[in-house]
Amino acid sequence: MRGVPHWSEELPVQMKTDTNAISTHRLVKRYGKLTALHGIDLRVGEGQFVGLLGPNGAGKTTTINILSGLSNKTSGDVSLFGYDVIKSYRECRRRVGLVPQEFNFDLFAKVRKILQFQGGYFGIGKAECSRRALALMEQFDLTEKQNTPARYLSGGMKRRLMIARALMHAPRLLILDEPTAGVDVDLRRSLWSFLGEVNKSGTTILLTTHYIEEAEALCDHIAIINQGRIIDQDTTQNMSNRLSHESIVVTASRKISGEAIRSLADLDPQSGADGHALTLTFHRDTVPYESVLQRVLASGIGVANIQPADNRLEQVFLHLTKSGNQQ
Amino acid sequence: MTRRFEFIGLRTLLGREIHRFLRLPNQTLLPPIITASLYIVIFGFALSKRISPVEGISYELYIIPGLIMMSIISASFGNTSSSVFSARFQGFIQELLVSPMSNFEIVLAIILGGVVRGIVVGALVTVTCIFLADVPIHHPGPIILFAVSVATIFSCAGFISAMWAQDFDRLSVFQNYVLTPLTYLGGVFFSVNWLDPFWQNIAKVNPILYFVNGLRYGFLGVSDVNLWGAAGFAIVAAVGIFFLCYHLFRIGYNIKT
Numbered sequence: 001m002r003g004v005p006h007w008s009e010e011l012p013v014q015m016k017t018d019t020n021a022i023s024t025h026r027l028v029k030r031y032g033k034l035t036a037l038h039g040i041d042l043r044v045g046e047g048q049f050v051g052l053l054g055p056n057g058a059g060k061t062t063t064i065n066i067l068s069g070l071s072n073k074t075s076g077d078v079s080l081f082g083y084d085v086i087k088s089y090r091e092c093r094r095r096v097g098l099v100p101q102e103f104n105f106d107l108f109a110k111v112r113k114i115l116q117f118q119g120g121y122f123g124i125g126k127a128e129c130s131r132r133a134l135a136l137m138e139q140f141d142l143t144e145k146q147n148t149p150a151r152y153l154s155g156g157m158k159r160r161l162m163i164a165r166a167l168m169h170a171p172r173l174l175i176l177d178e179p180t181a182g183v184d185v186d187l188r189r190s191l192w193s194f195l196g197e198v199n200k201s202g203t204t205i206l207l208t209t210h211y212i213e214e215a216e217a218l219c220d221h222i223a224i225i226n227q228g229r230i231i232d233q234d235t236t237q238n239m240s241n242r243l244s245h246e247s248i249v250v251t252a253s254r255k256i257s258g259e260a261i262r263s264l265a266d267l268d269p270q271s272g273a274d275g276h277a278l279t280l281t282f283h284r285d286t287v288p289y290e291s292v293l294q295r296v297l298a299s300g301i302g303v304a305n306i307q308p309a310d311n312r313l314e315q316v317f318l319h320l321t322k323s324g325n326q327q
Numbered sequence: 328m329t330r331r332f333e334f335i336g337l338r339t340l341l342g343r344e345i346h347r348f349l350r351l352p353n354q355t356l357l358p359p360i361i362t363a364s365l366y367i368v369i370f371g372f373a374l375s376k377r378i379s380p381v382e383g384i385s386y387e388l389y390i391i392p393g394l395i396m397m398s399i400i401s402a403s404f405g406n407t408s409s410s411v412f413s414a415r416f417q418g419f420i421q422e423l424l425v426s427p428m429s430n431f432e433i434v435l436a437i438i439l440g441g442v443v444r445g446i447v448v449g450a451l452v453t454v455t456c457i458f459l460a461d462v463p464i465h466h467p468g469p470i471i472l473f474a475v476s477v478a479t480i481f482s483c484a485g486f487i488s489a490m491w492a493q494d495f496d497r498l499s500v501f502q503n504y505v506l507t508p509l510t511y512l513g514g515v516f517f518s519v520n521w522l523d524p525f526w527q528n529i530a531k532v533n534p535i536l537y538f539v540n541g542l543r544y545g546f547l548g549v550s551d552v553n554l555w556g557a558a559g560f561a562i563v564a565a566v567g568i569f570f571l572c573y574h575l576f577r578i579g580y581n582i583k584t
Contacts, residue, residue: 031584062584068425071584090333090427098425104418113346120339121426165422 097171247309344440393515403445441482
């Protein structure tokens with residue numbers, strides 16, 4: 001994939017005093033007796049790259065659907081760039097590009113047509129639609145497939161087409177619902193890189209994902225949703241720093257002796273099944289990382305490798321969603 | 328400033344609807360011509376010698392307006408029902424729901440797509456009938472009025488059917504159990520005056536009887552029903568059912584949660 005669309009700045013920009021790209025206040029969604037969203041307050045500033053994380057059924061897709069116009073809210077306020085999503089739906093939708101989780105294009109339509117139609121729905125003239133479609137097909141390596149019906153594309157190509165389609169009208173807010181679900185590692189990395197560029201060019205991005213490392217790598221802010229409630233919202237850095245304890249895994253080149261383990265007793269050593277690995281946990285505010293390393297080396301363990309025990313953000317996520325479930 | 332009407336979006340969606348049926352002529356345009364030709368050959372040429380003229384008009388000519396009306400009904404209904412159901416089934420109706428187009432513009436474009444197909448097919452069948460049976464055109468005004476209003480009514484009916492259906496089986500319910508019987512019992516192949524009084528009263532509840540006779544008046548100058556009543560009914564029904572479609576789409580019936 002190549003650089004970001006270059007026509008973004010050509011679109012008329014109407015600024016409102018509210019600089020939040022997304023703002024929800026007490027957003028409630030009910031399906032019959034089931035309440036999917038319990039009064040969500042979500043703020044996403046312009047230009048941010050925000051990850052919306054949560055377990056299955058937490059309300060991520062419901063939130064996204066309400067923001068993009070696919071679902072009706074039950075109550076509460078929702079605005080995009082200061083415009084109410086119901087009263088000023090045209091203004092909102094012109095600014096939003098949606099990449100849903102499921103493929104949702106006409107499988108019998110050709111790639112080029114799908115992009116051109118999308119531009120037309122957003123009020124872009126024929127010539128400009130053609131120009132943008134060509135540029136996006138080039139950008140997403142779909143040029144050779146421009147006259148191919150969508151049903152003949154591979155899964156990766158379909159995913160790229162979904163993103164290209166969402167960018168046809170140069171949205172100021174890009175919403176992606178699990179964009180890398182089921183794609184191979186190469187494409188995932190390529191998408192990460194591309195989305196980073198899109199964000200740097202000024203586009204606000206809201207991303208839902210099950211891959212915590214994806215959120216950690218891409219997002220500057222994280223909102224965690226569970227059981228229809230936003231239970232935390234902070235910068236990715238602050239959230240990762242939330243845990244006061246640190247765990248590392250030491251892998252030894254030979255079996256770790258009982259004496260070595262006893263010498264590290266205050267670091268809560270947990271031996272691995274084969275006796276070659278040891279997990280150590282310490283409070284990082286009181287035990288400096290450097291002293292832990294010095295003690296490990298002094299214990300006589302033949303160190304082959306040292307690495308963090310878990311993804312930190314994942315630990316925070318599990319901690320928050322677990323405590324939410326227990327309430 | 329927000330535009331009150333998005334012409335580009337409307338034009339794009341209408342263009343897509345038209346492009347949809349034009350790219351499949353073997354499914355959408357040619358079969359009605361073949362069907363109408365077969366009816367003319369079998370019922371007209373073969374049987375007309377055994378059937379007395381109706382109100383001074385040969386049987387082969389008498390059935391032609393009904394055949395044209397059948398093709399308009401079938402084409403306009405089929406266009407919207409397949410288009411909307413495919414869009415729901417494959418999920419690409421979401422392309423429209425997230426666009427800045429209004430519900431009214433979306434519904435109007437889809438319905439117009441069905442109307443265009445109905446009129447195009449009706450025109451092709453008419454040309455075929457003129458070629459095969461030298462059918463006259465007595466009053467072009469009623470022909471246009473009834474063709475457009477009936478295409479609108481059944482384009483809307485296809486739209487509603489597709490919004491309601493949850494699977495392919497249900498999609499065929501309206502066509503098989505409502506549309507086809509009403510069409511065949513709507514005076515395409517007979518005059519209601521041939522029926523006993525009881526069955527005449529039953530037949531007069533069938534709206535298609537009025538549409539067929541309206542078109543018949545336009546082509547042949549004869550009708551079993553009051554023309555003004557039929558025209559008024561067609562216009563009111565077209566407007567009414569269009570706004571029903573708009574209402575269903577606006578509330579997100581089976582398309583929004």
